[in-house]
Amino acid sequence: MHDRHSRQELFQPIGKEGQRKIRSKHVLLIGAGALGSANAEVLTRAGIGRLTIIDRDYVEASNLQRQQLYTEEDVLEKLPKAAAAYKRLHAIDSSVEIRPIIGDANIEMLQDLVGDVDLIIDATDNFETRMMINDISQKYQLPWIYGACVGSFGMSFTILPGKTPCLNCLLQAIPMQGMTCDTNGIIGPNVQMVIAHQTAEALKILVEDWDAVRTSFVSFDVWRNQYSTMKMGKAKRATCLSCGENPTYPYLDVENHTKTTVLCGRDTVQVRPPKVQNLVLSELAEKLKHLGYEVKGNPYLVSVEWEENRLVIFNDGRALIHGTKDLTQAKAIYQRILG
Incomplete structure (x- = not known):
């Protein structure tokens, strides 16, 4: 050709x-x-x-x-x-x-x-x-x-x-x-x-x-x-x-990257951002509700249903991804929700 x-x-x-x-x-x-x-x-x-x-x-x-x-x-x-x-x-x-x-x-x-x-x-x-x-x-x-x-x-x-x-x-x-x-x-x-x-x-x-x-x-x-x-x-x-x-x-420097840890015996991964955040949880909850997600929360955390997983997001940007032990999958889900 x-x-x-x-x-x-x-x-x-x-x-x-x-x-x-x-x-x-x-x-x-x-x-x-x-x-x-x-x-x-x-x-x-x-x-x-x-x-x-x-x-x-x-x-x-x-x-x-x-x-x-x-x-x-x-x-x-x-x-x-x-x-x-x-x-x-x-x-x-x-x-x-x-x-x-x-x-x-x-x-x-x-x-x-x-x-x-x-x-x-x-x-x-x-x-x-x-x-x-x-x-x-x-x-x-x-x-x-x-x-x-x-x-x-x-x-x-x-x-x-x-x-x-x-x-x-x-x-x-x-x-x-x-x-x-x-x-x-x-x-x-x-x-x-x-x-x-x-x-x-x-x-x-x-x-x-x-x-x-x-x-x-x-x-x-x-x-x-x-x-x-x-x-x-x-x-x-x-x-x-x-x-x-x-x-x-x-x-x-690996210290500046998102950290992921499997929680022992819980089918859950903790994801922690490189730097501590200061999320306004009420605003995050309202935004996610508006986008159609099933969201629950209190002054300390926001819980989001994500397909077969559940995210629990804290004020400092840390999140628990329930329903997986796969670090890469958990990190991907975190970045999809929080950018």
Whole structure:
């Protein structure tokens, strides 16, 4: 299929030389949900040489509304998303080298993988993993593309170590709420908008058209017809512990990550955030009730029914996840509810 990428090669900023570069590159994609599956498909169709996909989850019926690689058959088989993505992507272009990793992205895994990676794409669903990606990016001088979407709101930013502010800098300038798709919902067109920004930036980086890379932070609301870009050059901080003059890469320190512990004899996992929170439990309870969850509470805790599990959330952000001894599952449930 020698003409597979002919239309892409006709696009002057890519051309045959750019196509050759795309074919020689390795992208690490973290997450294979809505953003991840769409990013993976675009990159595969574009002719990426190697694609490594990390995801800890399996395909559920609620995914099919927006996660474009998956089918009802995947749901019935409860296929891990990374495996289901590999199956579909291999059918699209069998010449692309795809490595699916079924697991939770952690510090050790990422540090082992990034040796020959050219670009990292964020398609995860929580800021703890994103901050870890950010420090990996800065430590190993790898570009990465941040993307997030919830409801009808989406955003994206391209981070080039040594040139742009990092995500740690960005969070000081643009406070971000802990909303998730499980608590605020999401619509498909929003996913596609974020994907368009992420994959366009990815192609620019892969063909090494650095002058074309967008250095502004873009955000939009596809339902309310809002679109904005913000120049972020002044957000870069010399004192930033991730990208400043004396970086310590704090998010590669295991002490700054969510802690999980199986409670002896109770089929329960305790999840504790890296830093003590000060949750307003009454507001949290009302929000979750409004979203349709079965919620009970008192001045000391909020109890939430979550499918086959029950969460008991305390003021300090600590939670007990009843009905499981699986640490990864408990952590995922916690992040779905509390962001």
